[in-house]
Amino acid sequence: MLTVADVSKTYSGRKLFIDITTSFAPGNRYGLSGPNGAGKSTFMKILAGLLDPDNGTVSRPRKTANLRQDHSIYNEFPVRDTVIMGNAPLWAALSEQKSIYESGDDSDEAGMRLADLEGVIAEENGYVAESEAEELLQGLGIPADLFEANMAELSGGHKLRVLLAQSLFGSPDCLLLDEPTNHLDLETIEWLEEFLLRYAGVLVVISHDRQFLNDVCTHIADIDFETIITYPGNYDDMVRTKAAMRERQSQQNSAREKKITDLKDFIARFSAGTRASQVQSRKKLVEKLQPSEIKRSNIARPFIRFDVGRESGKHVLEIEELSKDYGDGTVWQPFRAHVQRGDRIGLIGKDGAGKTTLLRMLMNDLAPTTGTVQLGHEVGPGFMPQEHEGTVEAGKTIDRWLHDWKPQADLEEIRGLLGRMLFRGDDGLKATGTLSGGERVRMLFCRLMLLKHNLLLLDEPTNHLDLEGCSALAEGLAEYRGTFIVATHDRSVLAESCNRIWRIRDGEILDYQGDYASFVERYGH
Numbered sequence: 001m002l003t004v005a006d007v008s009k010t011y012s013g014r015k016l017f018i019d020i021t022t023s024f025a026p027g028n029r030y031g032l033s034g035p036n037g038a039g040k041s042t043f044m045k046i047l048a049g050l051l052d053p054d055n056g057t058v059s060r061p062r063k064t065a066n067l068r069q070d071h072s073i074y075n076e077f078p079v080r081d082t083v084i085m086g087n088a089p090l091w092a093a094l095s096e097q098k099s100i101y102e103s104g105d106d107s108d109e110a111g112m113r114l115a116d117l118e119g120v121i122a123e124e125n126g127y128v129a130e131s132e133a134e135e136l137l138q139g140l141g142i143p144a145d146l147f148e149a150n151m152a153e154l155s156g157g158h159k160l161r162v163l164l165a166q167s168l169f170g171s172p173d174c175l176l177l178d179e180p181t182n183h184l185d186l187e188t189i190e191w192l193e194e195f196l197l198r199y200a201g202v203l204v205v206i207s208h209d210r211q212f213l214n215d216v217c218t219h220i221a222d223i224d225f226e227t228i229i230t231y232p233g234n235y236d237d238m239v240r241t242k243a244a245m246r247e248r249q250s251q252q253n254s255a256r257e258k259k260i261t262d263l264k265d266f267i268a269r270f271s272a273g274t275r276a277s278q279v280q281s282r283k284k285l286v287e288k289l290q291p292s293e294i295k296r297s298n299i300a301r302p303f304i305r306f307d308v309g310r311e312s313g314k315h316v317l318e319i320e321e322l323s324k325d326y327g328d329g330t331v332w333q334p335f336r337a338h339v340q341r342g343d344r345i346g347l348i349g350k351d352g353a354g355k356t357t358l359l360r361m362l363m364n365d366l367a368p369t370t371g372t373v374q375l376g377h378e379v380g381p382g383f384m385p386q387e388h389e390g391t392v393e394a395g396k397t398i399d400r401w402l403h404d405w406k407p408q409a410d411l412e413e414i415r416g417l418l419g420r421m422l423f424r425g426d427d428g429l430k431a432t433g434t435l436s437g438g439e440r441v442r443m444l445f446c447r448l449m450l451l452k453h454n455l456l457l458l459d460e461p462t463n464h465l466d467l468e469g470c471s472a473l474a475e476g477l478a479e480y481r482g483t484f485i486v487a488t489h490d491r492s493v494l495a496e497s498c499n500r501i502w503r504i505r506d507g508e509i510l511d512y513q514g515d516y517a518s519f520v521e522r523y524g525h
Helices: 040-048 079-084 088-103 108-123 126-139 156-168 186-198 210-216 235-270 276-288 355-362 398-405 411-420 425-429 437-451 467-479 491-497 516-523
Strands: 002-011 014-024 029-033 055-059 064-066 174-178 202-206 219-224 227-232 315-326 329-340 344-349 370-375 381-384 455-459 483-487 500-505 508-512
Touching: 002 040, 014 040, 014 219, 014 227, 029 040, 029 210, 029 235, 040 064, 040 174, 040 202, 064 156, 079 088, 079 126, 079 156, 088 108, 088 126, 108 126, 126 156, 126 186, 156 174, 156 186, 186 210, 202 210, 210 235, 210 467, 210 491, 219 235, 227 235, 315 355, 329 355, 329 370, 329 483, 329 508, 344 355, 344 491, 355 455, 355 483, 355 500, 381 437, 398 411, 398 425, 398 437, 411 425, 411 437, 437 467, 467 491, 491 516, 500 516, 508 516
Parallel strands: 029 202, 029 219, 064 174, 174 202, 344 483, 344 500, 381 455, 455 483
Antiparallel strands: 002 014, 002 055, 219 227, 315 329, 315 370, 500 508
């Protein structure tokens, strides 16, 4: 059992939680929800013991594992050893055992200590540790030839997968995962879901992947109004429950307001007459019947709508024998495709398969090794890169940065777009150089909506978006009248908005003319 008693936390002068008391039971899988900035990661760090609360206590199982974010501390260790470090008692016993053997100490004391260590290793299933670690690494898509490599040799995406394997290793009693699906491809997300569905301990997970939360979670712990409320069911169940609760409260308030109006009419008619006692009793009843305050929901969804300024011709893109070679070989074999107006293409594949490379070539931002890309009549593309830190010029305010992209736009149009993307009040005056990752992504969406392109090329656009932002993007793409190609691991975006799938695998691009559901039914992920 993971228990929290009277925990409070203030961050930068803002109260995130006040006197929270709650518990998380073994066998249940809890999704921790709330909008960006609500304090999800802060609360997760408190649960893991990485951050102290202002007051209150946390009682956690002895074997509590969390997904670490700082992979640089393991740079000098082999990949397999890094995973085994997830079981601290086992790793300590193995390390000490190795040290004694290497020292050549054959004293009685050393022999007795080795016997003790053997007991710890056996208790922690240490004799199958390497095979268990390799099974996790394989499931998370780490090639076998990297098991012996040092962490420093891995890409950032692979390092994060190794740390995820580390947190899953050793059958922990409690598992705390903050955004475990980041940098995972669709096949690996499905593997992780199956693993967690078999997990018998306490699971608390943060994710912006709505389908992942719906598939995995039995409960949602929602950060709401400086406390945490736990709802049974998955994320969609929680949203429906909160909406129903607000609707019931609204109906009760309407009934109370009608009753108050009737009582006030009685008081006005008889306050100067002979019914003084009845008037007084009704005045007291009016005080008791005051409507309950309906607090604003913490579910803040942006409104994403991509309009088309000028319609393109019927033929949008002609791709002929397109390929790209790097120093270590060909990314994919020559690819041909014809994209027509209204095509809504989901681009999928493992990290490193070449999705970003393809999108950059379609934007004429990267030269192909062979082949050509030809834009059709009146096609005006808009691109949202995956790495966007350098795409926003510093030294400006948000509204000025947007206005410079379309000088003829008036202030009302700019402020309207900012409001739709949850930049409220004076948020438009924020300096671009101070923005968080989530704010920068929302600002880039404002630019795309402002410029009204008829072709959108989006590279992992759900990065840094919260759950409601991802849902809003799926809806916005579904309603878009133009053409788009979106590289994403978000299955909701693929399922709700795409009518064609491009999959990059083993150096080839499969062009499937159909929606994501039928693609999965035919090919799997």
